[in-house]
Amino acid sequence: MKSVDVVRGRERLRGGLTPLRRQVLEALREPGSAATLAPVLGETRQRINYHLRELEKAGLVELVEERPRRGFTERVVKATARAVLVEPDVVGDLQTATQDRFASDMLIAAAARTVTHVAEMRENAQAAGRRLVTFAIEADVAFETPADIERFANELADRIAELAKKYDTPAARRRFRVIAGGHPAPRPQETP
Template identity: 50%
Template structure:
């Protein structure tokens, strides 16, 4: 039994299906700290057999793991915990379009942005899990800002200028044989402020 991962990628349809029901999501959230079927049944006010069934299904998919077994009045109480603090769903499992399907889209297409973001979620989650298992830090960086455009045409001019600037910086730092990094720049309309601030 190893250390609990911070995030785990759900990239297999059956594993995702096993985790999706509301009760199983509650069980996974509760089992961030170890617990038994009897404990969960009492907390959720459900029959222990029902909770036990769901725990066995989650354990079979590797979503929960055995922490310890305790002798209790003629039976063995199994204490389990979730194998991750949070689970990330690979968008391709939900019928997303793969990278090849969107390669021909222009960089202003929302579908292209979604595909690139999905790939980033998938790749970074996998690498973070591997880094945690190796007890090393995954070196990443994130740049985020907001810009206000006066007219729709400014978006295209801004994108061209930004691409040219990034191209210059990449050319200055790109080293043959060096460790490759994938750089992603994206933009989308900022969500409306639910409080109406700034209007």
């Protein structure tokens, strides 16, 4: 099972991820069938079966086994990933984002393009039987003033430019895109 599946292409979202389909996917972290999910979700077996078929067509669930039951075949399926993201380009145009490095639209568009590009390259690598080499760096930093944020961003940009100049080999085959951004850190949720 993948950790994250990125839905690429409108055809995979044909029926959308309705609240019921999201509940079905959540329940299918462990294998299940329409017969086992219906009572848990308070729905009919027929309705759950319809949604399972649509999720299977979209590649979000996969068949685990078929079991003969009293007059029918029970299809046991499971979710193909622990989480599902929708590729941002499916419903929009990321090229219209502003170029102001302090604008939230710029950060969202850069993150969205990263999702799109990495998902496509991961699929291509898997199809070729290879591993996609990536790296990620994440840190929380507490700033005293807004001016500190700007100074930090400028310093970070300068250091990334220095490192890029130092390591960039134009003729090399292994080109990487490095993206750095910052946003307010979410507050930890308090446990009751």
